[in-house]
Amino acid sequence: xxxxxxxxxxxxxxxxxxxxxxxxxxxxxxxxxxxxxxxxxxxxxxxxxxxxxxxxxxxxxxxxxxxxxxxxxxxxxxxxxxxxxxxxxxxxxxxxxxxxxxxxxxxxxxxxxxxxxxxxxxxxxxxxxxxxxxxxxxxxxxxxxxxxxxxxxxxxxxxxxxxxxxxxxxxxxxxxxxxxxxxxxxxxxxxxxxxxxxxxxxxxxxxxxxxxxxxxxxxxxxxxxxxxxxxxxxxxxxxxxxxxxxxxxxxxxxxxxxxxxxxxxxxxxxxxxxxxxxxxxxxxxxxxxxxxxxxxxxxxxxxxxxxxxxxxxxxxxxxxxxxxxxxxxxxxxxxxxxxxxxxxxxxxxxxxxxxxxxxxxxxxxxxxxxxxxxxxxxxxxxxxxxxxxxxxxxxxxxxxxxxxxxxxxxxxxxxxxxxxxxxxxxxxxxxxxxxxxxxxxxxxxxxxxxxx
Amino acid sequence: xxxxxxxxxxxxxxxxxxxxxxxxxxxxxxxxxxxxxxxxxxxxxxxxxxxxxxxxxxxxxxxxxxxxxxxxxxxxxxxxxxxxxxxxxxxxxxxxxxxxxxxxxxxxxxxxxxxxxxxxxxxxxxxxxxxxxxxxxxxxxxxxxxxxxxxxxxxxxxxxxxxxxxxxxxxxxxxxxxxxxxxxxxxxxxxxxxxxxxxxxxxxxxxxxxxxxxxxxxxxxxxxxxxxxxxxxxxxxxxxxxxxxxxxxxxxxxxxxxxxxxxxxxxxxxxxxxxxxxxxxxxxxxxxxxxxxxxxxxxxxxxxxxxxxxxxxxxxxxxxxxxxxxxxxxxxxxxxxxxxxxxxxxxxxxxxxxxxxxxxxxxxxxxxxxxxxxxxxxxxxxxxxxxxxxxxxxxxxxxxxxxxxxxxxxxxxxxxxxxxxxxxxxxxxxxxxxxxxxxxxxxxxxxxxxxx
Numbered sequence: 001x002x003x004x005x006x007x008x009x010x011x012x013x014x015x016x017x018x019x020x021x022x023x024x025x026x027x028x029x030x031x032x033x034x035x036x037x038x039x040x041x042x043x044x045x046x047x048x049x050x051x052x053x054x055x056x057x058x059x060x061x062x063x064x065x066x067x068x069x070x071x072x073x074x075x076x077x078x079x080x081x082x083x084x085x086x087x088x089x090x091x092x093x094x095x096x097x098x099x100x101x102x103x104x105x106x107x108x109x110x111x112x113x114x115x116x117x118x119x120x121x122x123x124x125x126x127x128x129x130x131x132x133x134x135x136x137x138x139x140x141x142x143x144x145x146x147x148x149x150x151x152x153x154x155x156x157x158x159x160x161x162x163x164x165x166x167x168x169x170x171x172x173x174x175x176x177x178x179x180x181x182x183x184x185x186x187x188x189x190x191x192x193x194x195x196x197x198x199x200x201x202x203x204x205x206x207x208x209x210x211x212x213x214x215x216x217x218x219x220x221x222x223x224x225x226x227x228x229x230x231x232x233x234x235x236x237x238x239x240x241x242x243x244x245x246x247x248x249x250x251x252x253x254x255x256x257x258x259x260x261x262x263x264x265x266x267x268x269x270x271x272x273x274x275x276x277x278x279x280x281x282x283x284x285x286x287x288x289x290x291x292x293x294x295x296x297x298x299x300x301x302x303x304x305x306x307x308x309x310x311x312x313x314x315x316x317x318x319x320x321x322x323x324x325x326x327x328x329x330x331x332x333x334x335x336x337x338x339x340x341x342x343x344x345x346x347x348x349x350x351x352x353x354x355x356x357x358x359x360x361x362x363x364x365x366x367x368x369x370x371x372x373x374x375x376x377x378x379x380x381x382x383x384x385x386x387x388x389x390x391x392x393x394x395x396x397x398x399x400x401x402x403x404x405x406x407x408x409x410x411x412x413x414x415x416x417x418x419x420x421x422x423x424x425x426x427x428x429x430x431x432x433x434x435x436x437x438x439x440x441x442x443x444x445x446x447x448x449x450x451x452x
Numbered sequence: 453x454x455x456x457x458x459x460x461x462x463x464x465x466x467x468x469x470x471x472x473x474x475x476x477x478x479x480x481x482x483x484x485x486x487x488x489x490x491x492x493x494x495x496x497x498x499x500x501x502x503x504x505x506x507x508x509x510x511x512x513x514x515x516x517x518x519x520x521x522x523x524x525x526x527x528x529x530x531x532x533x534x535x536x537x538x539x540x541x542x543x544x545x546x547x548x549x550x551x552x553x554x555x556x557x558x559x560x561x562x563x564x565x566x567x568x569x570x571x572x573x574x575x576x577x578x579x580x581x582x583x584x585x586x587x588x589x590x591x592x593x594x595x596x597x598x599x600x601x602x603x604x605x606x607x608x609x610x611x612x613x614x615x616x617x618x619x620x621x622x623x624x625x626x627x628x629x630x631x632x633x634x635x636x637x638x639x640x641x642x643x644x645x646x647x648x649x650x651x652x653x654x655x656x657x658x659x660x661x662x663x664x665x666x667x668x669x670x671x672x673x674x675x676x677x678x679x680x681x682x683x684x685x686x687x688x689x690x691x692x693x694x695x696x697x698x699x700x701x702x703x704x705x706x707x708x709x710x711x712x713x714x715x716x717x718x719x720x721x722x723x724x725x726x727x728x729x730x731x732x733x734x735x736x737x738x739x740x741x742x743x744x745x746x747x748x749x750x751x752x753x754x755x756x757x758x759x760x761x762x763x764x765x766x767x768x769x770x771x772x773x774x775x776x777x778x779x780x781x782x783x784x785x786x787x788x789x790x791x792x793x794x795x796x797x798x799x800x801x802x803x804x805x806x807x808x809x810x811x812x813x814x815x816x817x818x819x820x821x822x823x824x825x826x827x828x829x830x831x832x833x834x835x836x837x838x839x840x841x842x843x844x845x846x847x848x849x850x851x852x853x854x855x856x857x858x859x860x861x862x863x864x865x866x867x868x869x870x871x872x873x874x875x876x877x878x879x880x881x882x883x884x885x886x887x888x889x890x891x892x893x894x895x896x897x898x899x900x901x902x903x904x
Contacts, residue, residue: 043877300875326875398850422780423752
């Protein structure tokens, strides 16, 4: 069996190593445009902010490491064409322009091409000092430029925008983060929870501009400022964190059907072309709650999809389930996470909801170092939990995982309110903040029932 | 409605405040032998080890605080008699010997008498320098005595023994901890996991003696040493952490039936006498996995039971479910927790099991400060998860909660292995250690099926 994988990120490489796990004899080739493979793009902001020492640290493997497991990795190679009927790709080595095109035959092709940053058509977006952020090279360029800059504007206050902005702030720059929508992290958090993070970053000195799309980037040859509806912000550099678009070009060329957002795949991660699979940011998935197609551009999703694809390619049945988009991030000391729908996304999907909230502590009240924790649980009117958002200075990720499991298992807020959580003064409260939020949701639902 | 509650710990006071929450008019009286109420006995070891500043810190409320909510608290009062047919108790004030007995009528009586330390009949156990550990006064005495001592022996390496031993070690004493069974924390952990903690405390300088019951405590008037089968250990003080026995005397006097371990209650926390309820360490519960009666001497259990009792007393239906005994503790930097059955307790209950294990990290591999984490998941041969044990220097408690929910919802290891966990480099690995352990369990089960 001969498998060609396009893309050297989490999706592509996890597919490769999982195929090898089950099949000693498969020929496996990974082709990537990138110079580096097997690095963690999610860690780029943490190199900027100095928590991780250098970019080299976040590169986990070199191509040679894969060769040891008989997986061939070709870097700096661009796939030009997929010839579906011949099960063949054409590619060229980017740094060897004069060499002829090369080709590869495959039994199975895996498309793990990820996404490309979307740069909105704003005047001045081609000036020196405007950066996109996707690859480790982007991170290196941003860091170098930031070292000689004073004022940065980050366009887009999604997760990546926020993390990068905080990284630049920590490097000593004056940072403004801007978002078209009236809140930060709009995809994952409701406004009430987002405002807790906003307050935190503002206290750290970040300037936040909401609900105000940029008009243009000002400058002659390089960035000098950013113009908004009603104000101008001085800037030496601008980071476009305005989202990522799935890279579907090769898939289209191969005749794979697209869905609403990206490459359409079935539960096996198989495209409409039977011997072509696709995983990672370039595919669309289904939302476990609404049932609608959606995107899940998360490293953890790519890895889970890659495992499913690899199993199916070697003939082991495996299915990728609809997603809850369980996520977590850390900005400064503040950790925040979310899973399932926000109240707003629920309403947008026609689901009436109530929310239960708690503000409590991460340890017993008297325990030194106890941190504030905020929990919001979102339930439909049949008590079923469909979303959760948590913010604290510690111990958020695992609580999100608990809630991911709760939502996946269709737990109601009253069921959750009597769950058996562990307790010890140095690590938890005797009644967990999640339980308190669930109780709050139960009481709100009870009052609602009395009214109706 | 007139409610009398015997016991001022987590069970008694939570019952009181929850009754008040639902019923503004109830007369509520709490009677306790203790001088202090509303303190956290679980925190005593953390005062010894210096993490919590002083014993006053762990007292969360004074009787006056309850008076504000119209809950009368009588401290240092001993209930002498429960006259079931007259719905009446007799009590006396401990510090006022000459005063006549007093009495109280009740509509509902709640027994929350907790447990008393069990002191094994060992020669020398009445010497000066031998301590039991249960109340805050015990903690104060131990701390005072430890300040003038050099060598301590803690008998019993359960949770409390271990925590107290570590506290004394941190106070600068030479500490030996001893356990009759061949491992530490035998109720919650399997030997392989317990040995990780043993290695940690030994590295910190604690002396551990296993599988070796004590013969006698040596000394004339005060402790001078402890004699084992084959050796003698020098000691100025001995802590008996040899378990706690439910205090059932008053319940028996009231005609409440006992079960195998303690007071028997139904799902409403009602004893065999309809207007007498019981909560906390003095009652027995059912194990969610085996269905057998068992004990759950945990603050978190007492609180959950108290909420159920309070609701039923005021006429709101509520049921206490069988327990998984979800627990967590922290010894030094090491946090460890468990939920459900250990492999050993499963075998003792006639359940064949396999276990999946992982040793991984609490953050991305390259992230500074990533700590080792060990996870063990126990499954029956139908893949159902019935137990989990986790040890790491951070982020254990919430993972135990995730597993508590997983076990409560009858999740299989293959279901768990594809669950959607959150990921960000500073707070988790892209594949969570729980998922890795679940995958390991799946593979073991698969191999087992091939063999059979």
